[in-house]
Amino acid sequence: MTALSSPMHSSASPAAPIAPVIEVRGLRTHFTGETGIIRAVDGVDLHVRAGECLGLVGESGCGKTITALSLVRLVSPPGRIAAGEILYDGRDLVKASEADLLALRGDRISMIFQQPKASLNPVIQIGWQVAELFCHHRGMARRAAWLEAVELLKAVGLPAAERKALAYPHELSGGQAQRVMIAMALALKPRLLIADEPTTALDVTVQAQILHLLRGLCRDFGTALILVTHDLGVVAETADRVAVMYAGQIVETADVVPLFAQPAHPYTRGLLHSMPVQGRRRDRLDAIPGSVPPPGLTMAGCRFAPRCSFAFERCHAEPPPLVGLPDGRQARCWLAIPEPTRSRSHSDDVARPGQPD
Amino acid sequence: MTKATSGKTHRADELVTVSGVSAHFAVRSGLLRRRTGTVKAVDGVDLVIRRGETLGLVGESGCGKTTLARTILGLRPADEGEVVFDGHVISQLPPRDLKPLRRHMQLIFQDPYASLDPHATIGRSIRAGLDIHGIGRAAERSAIVADMMNRVGLDPALADRFPHEFSGGQRQRVGIARALVLNPQLVVCDEPVSALDVSIQSQILNLIKDLQADLGLTYLFVSHNLAVVEHVADRVAVMYLGRIVEIADREALFGAPRHPYTQALLAAVPQPDPTHRRTEAPLAGETPSPDVDYQGCRFRGRCPVAIDRCRTQEPELAGPVNGHRTACWRVADGL
């Protein structure tokens, strides 16, 4: 197996021209309902390199899960990929046959699903659910596969793994079930791992252990990781690069350090502010006012404009493009466009979102 | 209804008194699923929840938080010890005798997707409590439901919609409305916001706090997110492997944590600052399993400051009643 024999050492600096493991161009995923077309994913571009961790963040319903599912072509009807390319190793997965996809999924591409209990088979002991992967994809004998499975369950921090491996899913706590899912995703050391909210049910010490494990996987085996989450602390801790989604589109991408230091998009800024931070207690949290536009709605201007405290006329009239900024950053906001005359006049009366306060 | 039998005095401001409660699960194995062991998910817990307060309950995944919460609600019997709710011993009551007390204690679930009946309109889900307890006539019930929907920020006109038409945050509001429609005294929130993203999370947390002020609710707030607990709780209990190891006021617990596990927990919180990353996982060692008997302190194997005594004797929760209590020999010895 190539991923195992050639460990890659990640140095995910944007300058290093490592070919991306997966590259998505102009992805659109639509749901056709009786009330019309819902554009859940509406023109998403992203890529992840070997050994790199991309954090995908955004509000509930903005399309993170559908994007993740689209990458492995697991969107179920009435949803379908309406446009775009998903290049995995230079091959377009949108055009791949179901048989090829089946071979890829679970072996080279793994996914951790958002709802752990629903994704485990309720009538099979968890140890066998993991061991089965080794039997099926690696042709291991049952006994060896079982031992391997127990080792893996230990690695994800399941207490007394030898005995717990014999338990059925309903005998696990929420966090334990989630760790079994993670073990199954890591089992075959995939080249691409898509983790959809992998640590929501875990306490911080176990979460730290899991994130450590995921980073180790990237570092030692060159796995490309897409980490879907709404926990910015997890992103700060784990991701190399971050893509922020809003209403089916990417509104900002940047390396993790500059993103937290200087968010370029007002939405990113709002997200950073609405998060409760331990040790910095406030009586009320600053929620971003308003809510995500319903996915059926078509808007003339920027999709965030109705909730944006920086919005001006142009924002309501014309949708901003995703523009490249220095340091390989991108943002979809009229204020972020380096247009010396306009931005200067604006920074006089409003705080620029790019500036720390 | 049985009145409290234990010799302890029940102070009027205590809504829930948990004394020496244990909850066990049978471990079965083999083809015949014979009982081969016992998981002591909760193992001798003492706890008091005072009227009007929010008690946070934190701890490692699998340490027994959900099991303790369900025992307090009388959803499963206590295998040892007793739970006293508002002067009634509920831990051994059969379901029929528990029913009249049910309306006074409610639960908000973690998963807004799994906890709503997909075949019932949200109006029907919210009204269920009123139907079960036969409160009011049809018109009054609808009025109560509409009022409750307004309170949690849902348009009452949406009562005839089905859950799949709502987002996660909206569904959690439905879950809150369903729990509060009976006007309960105690509301147990089992990770109410961990399935929601930050912006919705803050809306729901604000809502939970506002409702407490308006309705005089008492919360047991279970969460693994310490930032969230710090935001809502008045007092915090830390659980490790079926036991409470530290309990204190919010400021004391977050400002000056004493138990080595609490300290490790606080150190493990991911900070939204990518420039200060940890290189090591914060707590070394394996979580012990709740199905073996322990001698000494349960945290011993992972404790960076363990002393000899920790191996032989189990530390009890010590400290002033209602004050900062810790179960640790180092703390007891003032080291």
Next chain:
Amino acid sequence: MTHQTTPGTLAPAGTVDHRPRRSGLIRILRRLARHRSGRIGGAAVLVIILMAAFGSLLVPYAPLKIDMAHRLLPPGASHWFGTDELGRDLLSRVIFGARYLLLVGVYSTAIAFGGGVLLGLLAVAGGGWTDMLVMRLVDIMLAFPYVLLLLAIIAALGPSLTTAMVAVGIAGIPGYARLVRGEALSVREREYVDAMRVLGAGTLRITLGTILPSILPALVIYTSYVMPLAVLSASALSFLGLGAQPPLPEWGAMLVSSRSFLATAWWVVAAPGMAIFLSILGLNLFGNALRDVLDPKHS
């Protein structure tokens, strides 16, 4: 769109489509109408129902009227499907026979459905010993080969159309009971059932009010498999002389009384045979479409 909120609750809770909603049944029917085998199967089912309801108005001849002068006529202008060995008009008999098909399908399935749901829910709600006893009973019934079970019931009740219906119905009970128990057990572990328990609901309310509606889609899907099978079984019983008795124009019974004339007059067998074949095909197509439409992945 924002929602009214009382002071004290801050943020509006997001937006929901305010357009009027179509009810579930109409949605399902519309989807069926768009489904290809749904249209074909639906048409077949509709034809059967029309024939059963208005058969006596539609038939050109009285289905029981013997006319020895015109026996074994091949299909032609006056007798589209021909006549049988007693000179009875086959078209009229086939049209008339539809009502027995419908009768058998509805009654035997209803018996199986009702009995199975009752037993399955009893097992789940009762738990412990009740569950054990009910499921042992079901296991014993399932241990008999299907045909043997049918024959045993008919031996006890004596052959007639009603007996065949009851027998097919009873034989279907254990299948339903198993399904109901399995589905109900898994639904019972769901959090929304727990939520009802927290609110104080008793076992009866939870079983009938929450669990039953949740397993209904699975039951409808199972019924779509079982109903054609029930119809076929009843026809087979009639063919064996254990169900409907001649001269009743039940299709299975028609087959058996005419089969010795097959060599000289193929149509006496073709008419009821095709009727059975096409109606079972129609029911199956309709069932397939129904399953597609009800499948949660498609909704």
